[in-house]
Amino acid sequence: MSETGEIVGLSMLEKARMDVMETYCGIIFPGLVHTQESLQRAVTFQFQDTDIIIATYPKSGTTWTQEIVTLITRRGDPHLSETVPNWVRAPWLEHIYLEDALKASSSTPRILTTHFPYQLLSSALQGSKVKVIYVSRNPKDVAVSYYHFCKMAEFFPSFTTFQEFLHQFLEGKVPYGSWFDHVKDWTSQTTTMNNLFTITYEELWQDPHDAIKRMSSFLHCPLEENEVNNCVKHSSFRAMKENKMANSTLLPEHVMNHSKGSFMRKGKIGDWKNMFTEEQNQYFKSIYESKMNDWSSEIVWEV
Numbered sequence: 664m665s666e667t668g669e670i671v672g673l674s675m676l677e678k679a680r681m682d683v684m685e686t687y688c689g690i691i692f693p694g695l696v697h698t699q700e701s702l703q704r705a706v707t708f709q710f711q712d713t714d715i716i717i718a719t720y721p722k723s724g725t726t727w728t729q730e731i732v733t734l735i736t737r738r739g740d741p742h743l744s745e746t747v748p749n750w751v752r753a754p755w756l757e758h759i760y761l762e763d764a765l766k767a768s769s770s771t772p773r774i775l776t777t778h779f780p781y782q783l784l785s786s787a788l789q790g791s792k793v794k795v796i797y798v799s800r801n802p803k804d805v806a807v808s809y810y811h812f813c814k815m816a817e818f819f820p821s822f823t824t825f826q827e828f829l830h831q832f833l834e835g836k837v838p839y840g841s842w843f844d845h846v847k848d849w850t851s852q853t854t855t856m857n858n859l860f861t862i863t864y865e866e867l868w869q870d871p872h873d874a875i876k877r878m879s880s881f882l883h884c885p886l887e888e889n890e891v892n893n894c895v896k897h898s899s900f901r902a903m904k905e906n907k908m909a910n911s912t913l914l915p916e917h918v919m920n921h922s923k924g925s926f927m928r929k930g931k932i933g934d935w936k937n938m939f940t941e942e943q944n945q946y947f948k949s950i951y952e953s954k955m956n957d958w959s960s961e962i963v964w965e966v
């Protein structure tokens with residue numbers, strides 16, 4: 664909240680920009696929260712060595728990781744995550760309200776979030792000691808989650824059918840670009856960046872206790888057992904669904920139409936099986952194989 668009690672960022676959401684898409688370096692970004700200036704400023708952002716960056720392709724567990732990192736840096740105390748909106752305590756680097764959010768939140772270390780592909784941040788990260796956490800998720804679940812999100816997020820493109828969405832997603836024509844390029848480029852930096860920690864949504868889901876412990880050691884914030892347990896508890900799907908500082912219900916209805924869905928939708932692994940037809944699965948497989956054949960990591964397809 665600002666001194667006037669207004670929630671940071673909300674007054675900057677201009678109705679006139681609801682349907683605008685900004686194109687930057689060949690990628691589209693929703694104009695409600697991005698401008699050419701905000702994108703350019705993010706590309707040249709001056710990081711502090713103590714900064715923590717959460718980098719993700721949309722719908723891969725971004726909000727969950729914001730919650731976990733907030734909790735880790737508070738040793739499991741949920742006060743901050745329950746009183747300050749996620750976009751203020753872990754603002755998106757490329758969003759228009761970044762400066763306001765940084766001013767409003769004096770917490771250290773700074774937690775920043777980005778959906779930028781690696782290429783757009785590579786020069787800003789050059790020589791920096793910032794710690795980057797990259798989270799990826801089974802792309803079939805990402806696609807389903809993204810499709811549902813587009814239905815409720817009025818500032819994202821709308822799609823009549825999942826087939827239509829899937830085609831655009833596989834072509835990399837949805838906001839934030841190609842999932843394939845995003846995941847391949849960020850994860851391949853593990854050989855060049857020693858301050859990069861990669862983890863999957865599936866690992867977080869299967870063993871949040873272990874994932875949080877590993878993440879906290881990476882952040883040089885080792886936790887006591889009860890502190891890890893508190894992080895697990897307050898970042899659970901059920902806790903976050905109830906937390907209005909994380910569940911997007913603070914956003915006005917014309918921005919996030921809550922009658923069309925829930926941001927904390929299912930929080931499951933393998934929901935794609937309820938949506939993909941056999942033809943869509945084959946179509947996905949052929950594109951995946953052609954795009955990812957040179958990738959050295961692997962997706963956890965089944966758990």
Ligand code: A3P
Pocket residue numbers: 719720721722723724725726727804807808809811868898899900901903926927928929930931934
């Ligand atoms: P679903 O739509 O599959 O439910 P992002 O924050 O990157 O936009 O990702 C949103 C997805 O993460 C949604 O997936 C949401 O439900 C899921 N999610 C958020 N918090 C979660 C949690 N604590 N546990 C499991 N999934 C979570």
